[in-house]
Amino acid sequence: MDTKKLFHAIVVIGMTTAAACSSSTPDPGQDASADTGGGNDSGGNKDVAVADTGGGTDAGGDGFVAWIGC
Amino acid sequence: MDVRDDVIDALAPDSRAQLAGVWQNRASLELQVGIGFAAIAGGLVEEGVIQPVIELATAAIRDEVRHAEISASLAARYRGSEVTWPAPVKTMIPAFAPATGRFRSTLRVIAQCCINETLACAVLEACVAQGKSPLVRAGQQSILSDEIDHARAGWAHLASPFVSEGDKKAIGTWLRRLLAGKLDVLLDEAAPLPGEAFPDHGMLSRATLVKVLHSTLDDVVFPGFDAAGIDTTDARAWAKEKA
Numbered sequence: 001m002d003t004k005k006l007f008h009a010i011v012v013i014g015m016t017t018a019a020a021c022s023s024s025t026p027d028p029g030q031d032a033s034a035d036t037g038g039g040n041d042s043g044g045n046k047d048v049a050v051a052d053t054g055g056g057t058d059a060g061g062d063g064f065v066a067w068i069g070c
Numbered sequence: 071m072d073v074r075d076d077v078i079d080a081l082a083p084d085s086r087a088q089l090a091g092v093w094q095n096r097a098s099l100e101l102q103v104g105i106g107f108a109a110i111a112g113g114l115v116e117e118g119v120i121q122p123v124i125e126l127a128t129a130a131i132r133d134e135v136r137h138a139e140i141s142a143s144l145a146a147r148y149r150g151s152e153v154t155w156p157a158p159v160k161t162m163i164p165a166f167a168p169a170t171g172r173f174r175s176t177l178r179v180i181a182q183c184c185i186n187e188t189l190a191c192a193v194l195e196a197c198v199a200q201g202k203s204p205l206v207r208a209g210q211q212s213i214l215s216d217e218i219d220h221a222r223a224g225w226a227h228l229a230s231p232f233v234s235e236g237d238k239k240a241i242g243t244w245l246r247r248l249l250a251g252k253l254d255v256l257l258d259e260a261a262p263l264p265g266e267a268f269p270d271h272g273m274l275s276r277a278t279l280v281k282v283l284h285s286t287l288d289d290v291v292f293p294g295f296d297a298a299g300i301d302t303t304d305a306r307a308w309a310k311e312k313a
Binding site: 009010019064067068 | 096099100102103105118120122123137161162164166172178182186187188189190191193195196199218222223225226227228229230231232247248250251253256279282283285286288289290293294297298
């Protein structure tokens with residue numbers, strides 16, 4: 001396994017992707033407050049359920065279900 | 071899937087049944103990973119995300135369904151029967167309490183993309199390099215090509231304006247928890263992995279898996295966090311404890 005190649009293919013290219021579009025990104029602070037107010041209040045039951053799923057599964061631990069080799 | 075594969079066909083029936091079980095389980099896991107990405111994408115839309123990251127995160131939902139299709143098809147090929155779609159299963163999304171809002175959204179991206187998917191790329195690469203079954207290698211290669219994009223999403227998000235300098239300082243103190251949440255079970259146990267007696271079928275032994283995980287943490291994941299301006303001192307200490 002060539003971890004140097006992997007680092008470039010994943011980390012370097014990933015970060016470069018972000019740098020390439022940063023000039024067209026709205027101010028993060030304004031976006032967050034607008035989305036929180038509108039999305040949660042009017043999203044309906046299904047949207048709230050998705051948010052609740054994230055907040056309510058402490059019993060499941062800190063790991064996402066992931067395939068890492070078994 | 072009636073494609074010829076002499077490596078699979080040469081197996082005894084009980085071995086084929088064992089590997090069919092491994093792939094059938096993976097089909098279910100892949101669907102659950104897709105649900106993880108759905109939760110991540112929802113959080114990102116609510117809390118803020120750059121366009122390429124939401125494109126990758128939402129594509130990942132569909133990609134993971136395709137991975138389930140690949141896995142279920144391989145299970146069927148080993149069984150020599152029809153494809154069986156995974157049964158319903160409850161999927162847990164980590165809460166990462168007491169984190170909330172945008173910071174929790176970022177923690178989820180880090181856990182799933184920067185850690186899980188980045189490590190999965192290295193593991194799949196090792197599986198493909200070791201396997202001899204043409205069908206298994208093709209399936210794993212196809213999954214690997216998607217996982218690279220899923221991993222990139224995490225590193226792109228970390229480099230975006232939606233992760234502040236204050237967030238980055240705080241993330242350093244969370245890395246041990248994020249790493250342990252998924253990797254403790256893999257690194258602490260010594261029991262053989264399911265299917266590890268079949269290296270020609272792309273199945274890694276636990277010893278090989280542990281080696282791949284540590285080298286990828288040391289050479290890819292931790293340097294990635296360093297490059298993002300996140301302190302990895304405690305994360306590296308955790309990895310050393312697990313070595």
